[in-house]
Amino acid sequence: xxxxxxxxxxxxxxxxxxxxxxxxxxxxxxxxxxxxxxxxxxxxxxxxxxxxxxxxxxxxxxxxxxxxxxxxxxxxxxxxxxxxxxxxxxxxxxxxxxxxxxxxxxxxxxxxxxxxxxxxxxxxxxxxxxxxxxxxxxxxxxxxxxxxxxxxxxxxxxxxxxxxxxxxxxxxxxxxxxxxxxxxxxxxxxxxxxxxxxxxxxxxxxxxxxxxxxxxxxxxxxxxxxxxxxxxxxxxxxxxxxxxxxxxxxxxxxxxxxxxxxxxxxxxxxxxxxxxxxxxxxxxxxxxxxxxxxxxxxxxxxxxxxxxxxx
Numbered sequence: 001x002x003x004x005x006x007x008x009x010x011x012x013x014x015x016x017x018x019x020x021x022x023x024x025x026x027x028x029x030x031x032x033x034x035x036x037x038x039x040x041x042x043x044x045x046x047x048x049x050x051x052x053x054x055x056x057x058x059x060x061x062x063x064x065x066x067x068x069x070x071x072x073x074x075x076x077x078x079x080x081x082x083x084x085x086x087x088x089x090x091x092x093x094x095x096x097x098x099x100x101x102x103x104x105x106x107x108x109x110x111x112x113x114x115x116x117x118x119x120x121x122x123x124x125x126x127x128x129x130x131x132x133x134x135x136x137x138x139x140x141x142x143x144x145x146x147x148x149x150x151x152x153x154x155x156x157x158x159x160x161x162x163x164x165x166x167x168x169x170x171x172x173x174x175x176x177x178x179x180x181x182x183x184x185x186x187x188x189x190x191x192x193x194x195x196x197x198x199x200x201x202x203x204x205x206x207x208x209x210x211x212x213x214x215x216x217x218x219x220x221x222x223x224x225x226x227x228x229x230x231x232x233x234x235x236x237x238x239x240x241x242x243x244x245x246x247x248x249x250x251x252x253x254x255x256x257x258x259x260x261x262x263x264x265x266x267x268x269x270x271x272x273x274x275x276x277x278x279x280x281x282x283x284x285x286x287x288x289x290x291x292x293x294x295x296x297x298x299x300x301x302x303x304x305x306x307x308x309x310x311x
Contacts, residue, residue, distance in 0.1 A: 009054060012037070013068045018081040020112055022070055027110050032066040032135050036106045038099040040074050044274070045121040049103045053127050062128075066135050067107075074099060074297065083112030100267070100296045101277070107134045115139055120270060123197070126252065145251030162191050163202040167215050168222040173229065175221065177263035178236035185218045185266070185285050186234060186259040190225040190241075190250055198254045205275040214282035218258075225253055234263030258285045266290045 016022055019034070026034050039046040053059055063069060072080070076090030088096060097106050101120040109115050116134045118127075126148075133139060133147050168189070175186060191198045205211055223229060225245040232238055239247075248257065255270040258281070266285055269278065280300055284290065293299040 008071050009050065009060075011060075011064060011069075012071050015070045015072075015080060017079065019070075019083050019108065020081065020085075022068065023083070023108060023110060023112055026068040029068075031068055031110075033107060033109045033115075035063070035067045035069045036108070037069055037071045038074050038094050038097070038104040038106070039071060039102045043102050045101070046103045049121055053122075053124050056124055059124065059128060059131070062131055062135075066131075074102060083108060083114070095295060101269075116144070122252065143246075143249055143251065145246065145249065148251055161193055162222060162224060163198060165202065165206070165222070167212070167220050169219060171229070173221055173223070173231045175234045175259075175263075176232045176236045177234045177259070177261065181261040182219065182263075183261070185261070186263075187215070187218045187220045187285075188257045188259070189220065189222040190245055190248075190253055190255045190257070191222060192224055192226055192253045195253050201254050201278075205278040208275050208279070211275065211279050211282060214279065214286055217286055218282075225250060225255075234259045236263075256281075260290070267296060 013022070013025075016025070019036070022034050026032075039049075054063070072090045072093060074091060074094035078090050079087050080090060080093050081087050082093060082096070094104075097104070097114070097117060099106075099119060103121060105118045106114050107116040116130070116139050118130055122130065129148060130144065133144055138147050175188070177186070206215070223231065223241040223245075225241060227241055228243075229241040230238070231241055231244055233244060250270070252270055255268060257268040258266045260266050267281060267290065269281055281296070284296055284299060289299050290296075293302075
């Protein structure tokens with residue numbers, strides 16, 4: 001956790017308290033829409049986003065030309081009227097948009113419709129792609145994954161192999177849990193070859209002893225999201241890794257999706273991840289905390305508070 005609280009760039013816009021009014025103000029100045037930035041204090045990923053992504057001159061220029069960006073504290077208590085006319089606290093609004101991981105962004109068009117969401121930290125080249133994807137209206141005709149595929153053909157990702165690990169199950173991949181509940185949670189790693197972020201995951205967080213202990217208590221499967229590897233999904237359907245990734249709207253690797261004993265998705269990690277976040281999610285899943293606490297961030301906060309009291 002960072003020692004210092006983060007400060008927003010001075011060109012961020014403070015909300016008027018009503019996102020419809022914020023959108024009207026953006027429209028009056030010729031903008032494409034607004035971006036609502038969900039962050040929190042002492043967040044290393046938020047600092048990375050503000051310094052590396054927003055701090056890049058071309059990204060700042062592009063955003064300021066097309067959007068007003070409005071910051072929201074995911075723990076805040078100030079009231080915000082969303083474009084549906086309902087009033088939420090900042091905290092409730094963050095839960096509404098499932099911003100489990102900060103930083104997260106929700107893009108609104110000038111009609112007040114939330115048209116795209118990014119959860120977690122994305123490296124600058126992916127973030128630039130997301131900005132263009134929304135601003136130029138590609139979201140109306142294709143998924144972000146399809147948009148990226150056109151610029152980065154799937155064959156490119158097949159040139160290099162995946163990171164081999166002992167804890168991954170061997171094929172065939174029959175993940176069906178619809179007929180009989182399993183005895184372990186399931187973690188499906190969607191990855192690709194020639195993937196720097198995948199290499200970082202395996203050489204860093206997934207080499208930590210505590211993470212390996214948690215992983216070894218799960219059934220784990222690794223799939224190349226660009227290949228036609230045969231898979232039977234947790235709900236019993238026959239498909240391929242490529243088609244399943246498409247159905248799940250995955251466009252970033254690595255993405256880890258966790259399923260319960262009956263094959264229901266619990267939570268996913270779909271951005272650059274560091275050790276403390278990975279271990280926190282593994283702990284959340286293996287402790288079955290999702291059964292009583294659907295909000296992961298709220299659960300983690302309670303864990304930290306309990307830990308502080310016991311020290």
